[in-house]
Amino acid sequence: MEIAIVAVIALLVLGPKRLPSAGRSLGAGIREFKDSISGRSATAELDGTKAAEEKPV
Structure with missing residues (x-):
């Protein structure tokens, strides 16, 4: 009910x-905030190196 009112x-x-x-804009801001907290960078996602960064060595 509260969501409908908002x-x-x-x-x-x-x-x-x-x-x-x-x-x-709100979704992009939330996504950027979550990525900054988790330590991901926006350039890594654009370069496609996201998967390489998350793999344990």
């Missing part, structure tokens, strides 16, 4: 046109 408030504040872009 969604309706977000829709009223942002409007239907800006809500998807705000959701994408």
